[in-house]
Amino acid sequence: MPIVEMKKVLLLAHREEQGQILGLLQKLGSVELANVQSSPDWEELKSLMEPDQPTEQVSPLETRLGEVRYCLDFLQRHFPVKKNFVQQFTGSKLSITRQEYINHVGRCQEVADACAACREADERLVQIRNEEVRCTNFIDELHPWSSLDLPLEEIRSTGWTRTMLAVVPAEGLGGLQEALSEKAEDSFFKLVSQNKDQVLFLLIYPREDEPVIEEICQSAAVSEASFPGISGTVGEAIAATRQRLQALQEEKAALKARVEELLVNRRLFMVYYDYLQNELNKREAAENLARTEAAFYLEGWVPAPALADLTATLEEGADTAVLLVQDPGPGEEFPILLQNQGPTDAFEVVTRLYGSPSTRDLDPTPLMAPFFFVSFGICLSDVCYGALLSTMAFLMSRKMKLAGMGRQLVNLLFWGGLSAILFGVLMGGWFGDLIPIGPLWFNPLDDPMRMLIVSFVVGIIQVYFGMGIQAFRNIKAGRPWDAFFDQGGWYLFLTGLILLILPGGGAIGKWAAIAGALVLILTQGRSQENPVRKLLSGILSLYDVTGFLSDVLSYSRLLALCLATGVIASAVNTMGGMLAGSIVGAVLMVILLAGGHIFNLVISTLSSYVHTSRLQYIEFFNKFFEGGGKAFQPFQIKTKFVDVEEKEAC
Amino acid sequence: MTGSVLALLGVALAVVLPGIGSAFGVGLVGQSAAGVVTEDPDKFGQTLLLQALPGTQGIYGLLTGFIIMLQIGVIGGEMVPLTPEQGQAILMAALPIAIVGLLSAIYQGQAAAAGVGLIAKRPEELGKAIIYAVMVETYAVLALLASIMLIFGLQM
Structure with a gap:
């Protein structure tokens, strides 16, 4: 019979052993847990149960998992590992020994440190990118003014005159100059630079002409430009910003090197990610259980050939576990496991x-x-x-x-x-x-x-x-x-x-x-x-x-x-x-x-x-085929990145 | 000489129409696939498999054209002089794959593009996505069969 015979198992044990037993079952990987709430005996069990919150411990695990995933993504972003064509179909996993796995999982503090380092580097990189954008924009803004070889802090108003730097649309230039020479002949107009869209200029005028000038400026759509906090000439300011950009580049390169150093942790992250994911799965599996104050109860399906192994494992690893084995009832749906031999x-x-x-x-x-x-x-x-x-x-x-x-x-x-x-x-x-x-x-x-x-x-x-x-x-x-x-x-x-x-x-x-x-x-x-x-x-x-x-x-x-x-x-x-x-x-x-x-x-x-x-x-x-069965999905160790070789090294 | 010209028209139709259909179908799947691969570059292989499916009609068309060319001796020998009736018969024999190839490639492209959407969410269901597209291809295969049998059945 290539559809493997399934046995229903009912397991009862002390609460204290819950974590240990779930760990054993997960490692064994031959039991599909059934939700107790869908059990035919649920009504009876319900009255015995104490309500529990299986989610209480999930969240710190999830946070750590999220952190490790973030670090892996971060490393992948900077130093991508490419999959080849065949691996896209088959997936590629790191293969490590059980000993190495245990060693890696024990390095909890190291993972936390590496995560912090990754996050720090990533945050700094984001800051640098933002500052670079700011600097580049600043240079773009200043550049048209660079022929103005006055220190900017000296361009200021006095008791009698007002000085302004301003921009006027190119088509308004003629009108503006005309109006200035007509209505405010004491003003001084100096063109700084001009392109096909706009004209940049310096204007000095006596304070008494201010209302007239304001009117002229308004009608010519002049907008004033100001550069607070900049000292020295425009050329100097641009040079300083360029220098800053240079420094940022260097820091970025240094950070990149730092990230490359962090790359040694990728292996550790991968192992740790899988470890955390499986711990999380274990916690989530606990939601299938019925629990009282002192005991817990679970139902599951196990392929008949794997039953002996299950019994032996539980006898050896758990003191309080009681295991009952049943055949599926008539008409009861059980999970389907196909197993064909040879070709x-x-x-x-x-x-x-x-x-x-x-x-x-x-x-x-x-x-x-x-x-x-x-x-x-x-x-x-x-x-x-x-x-x-x-x-x-x-x-x-x-x-x-x-x-x-x-x-x-x-x-x-x-x-x-x-x-x-x-x-x-x-x-x-x-x-x-x-x-x-x-x-x-x-x-x-x-x-x-x-x-x-x-x-x-x-x-x-x-x-x-x-x-x-x-x-x-x-x-x-x-x-x-x-x-x-x-x-x-x-x-x-x-x-x-x-x-x-x-x-x-x-x-x-x-x-x-x-x-x-x-x-x-x-x-x-x-x-x-x-x-x-x-x-x-x-x-x-x-x-x-x-x-x-x-x-x-x-x-x-x-x-x-x-x-x-x-x-x-x-x-x-x-x-x-x-x-x-x-x-x-x-x-x-x-x-x-x-x-x-x-x-x-x-x-x-x-x-x-x-x-x-x-x-x-x-x-x-x-x-002849009906189909629509549910495939057997055992509660087992699932990994995304690593394959732990099961031969015991220790 | 008219007979030969008709036969060559048959070759042209058999190659051109399914070729157009396949180009359209493959292009359509490529567009959907590019969208999915933007999100997940690792799906390239799977989507490429789906993209290849509507391409077979073009090959079937070329195949039919090639057999006709062999039969009338355009390649691998002297060109056989054909009567107008013989030429018309060959033209007719080319029509099944020419017409069905054109349309089925387009519809198969649509089915395969939808399949790309399917594996975007459920990559493990690639097999089902392929089968949906292959259901369409059946008719191209049947048309190819009809064309080939007709061509082999004609006596030059």
């Missing part, structure tokens, strides 16, 4: 991507694996592509630490490659037609009709097999008549129809089809009350033959994809062949062949994978 393990990823089976389902993985293998091979059907694919998958599974679905996917590609080699030999695909080795069976390019029939035969076998599984489920569930009426009737009817189109099968086919149709007409309406409706539903059910037809026709994609791989490969070879003849041509030819075949390998593998998956999901699974 079918790789195909589990196909099922998992679709979703978990329900508690009443069979695991479709071993049933679907042979069909997936064959279909994938037919689609790719090239010895050389298959060999390349398998070799790459093999190297990846060896060189990289992969776990879970990533590992299964790589293994799936390995098996797919083997299948492609097999069908490549049968159908004569060696980089398309590059290596002229004849097919062992036949070449689909020469005889596409025959290949189409092969595709349909694969389809009919798989669809029949799917119906067979449903019949098996019906019989196992104690409904043999359902199996006979539903699947039996269809088997008879469809086989009859198929025989009808085959030469020589006409007579048997006719009667088989009629018999099958009769069974279906008479039985398919059996859930209806009214006899007329019974008959009508029965007749209408024959219409489902179109469903069968479209399922089988859908397998024609095997032919299309098989031809696509072969023809694209030949196209690459033909184009390559045109280049041959000279040395340059030969070099270009090799480049074109390599590029073209790699392209075709990638595209054809992708197509083969997705279309083969589709055939399983849509054409095969719908015959």
